[in-house]
Amino acid sequence: LMSEPQATAFAQPRTTVRRGSDPKQERSARTRLRVLIGAAELFTERGFRHTSVKDVADRVEMTKGAVYFHYPTKESLAVAIVEEHYGRWPKILDEVTKEGRGPLDTAARMLECAAIAFQDDVIVQAGARLQLERPQIDAELPTPYVGWVSLLESLLTSAQEAGELRPGVEPGRAARSLVSAFFGSQHVSDVLSGRADVVERWRDLSELLFRSIRG
Numbered sequence: 001l002m003s004e005p006q007a008t009a010f011a012q013p014r015t016t017v018r019r020g021s022d023p024k025q026e027r028s029a030r031t032r033l034r035v036l037i038g039a040a041e042l043f044t045e046r047g048f049r050h051t052s053v054k055d056v057a058d059r060v061e062m063t064k065g066a067v068y069f070h071y072p073t074k075e076s077l078a079v080a081i082v083e084e085h086y087g088r089w090p091k092i093l094d095e096v097t098k099e100g101r102g103p104l105d106t107a108a109r110m111l112e113c114a115a116i117a118f119q120d121d122v123i124v125q126a127g128a129r130l131q132l133e134r135p136q137i138d139a140e141l142p143t144p145y146v147g148w149v150s151l152l153e154s155l156l157t158s159a160q161e162a163g164e165l166r167p168g169v170e171p172g173r174a175a176r177s178l179v180s181a182f183f184g185s186q187h188v189s190d191v192l193s194g195r196a197d198v199v200e201r202w203r204d205l206s207e208l209l210f211r212s213i214r215g
């Protein structure tokens with residue numbers, strides 16, 4: 001249905017626990033993830049500038065030294081969280097693809113799953129806030145949005161080839177519009193409701209947008 005490139009559209013995280021690695025490595029990976037989640041909670045609540053490594057250490061009940069062992073700077077925590085957040089989407093693409101929908105419905109389902117992740121997943125919430133705060137973060141963060149544009153452009157190109165798109169709809173332009181729309185919808189929800197209504201808001205906008213491009 002879809003070629004390999006989509007799954008590589010996003011930065012790959014370096015914190016996944018590889019199966020079968022030795023117990024010491026697994027324990028270290030679990031600790032790294034625990035630190036990431038603590039940092040993500042604080043970055044989401046207070047932002048990058050007003051969070052210190054000490055705050056993260058206190059939140060996860062570890063010493064500052066133990067946190068520094070895994071993440072030598074606050075910036076390295078931010079980079080790891082943003083990468084971990086982008087690493088979510090290829091996994092969701094795998095699951096959604098297995099459900100066997102056509103490419104246009106796969107795109108719609110992917111974005112709905114993203115909305116659910118923005119509602120429930122503190123790593124995703126922190127990734128979004130850190131990307132907004134890029135100018136304050138002296139580190140190489142992945143370029144935002146482009147992974148989703150690439151993924152959606154691939155899916156919409158497949159949809160066009162399968163006759164699922166309205167004539168005249170250009171996959172690249174439609175992909176860029178979907179990404180802007182999703183970003184705005186989740187941002188409005190975050191500001192007005194702390195994302196309590198992010199899935200409902202996205203479902204309303206998604207209905208409007210996919211109705212306008214479906215063949």
Ligand SMILES: CCC[C@@H]1OCC(CO)=C1C(=O)O
Nearest residue numbers: 128131144145148179182183
């Ligand atoms: C799917 C829309 C794009 C997505 O929404 C918030 C955000 C954070 O920067 C995104 C990204 O960088 O891909």
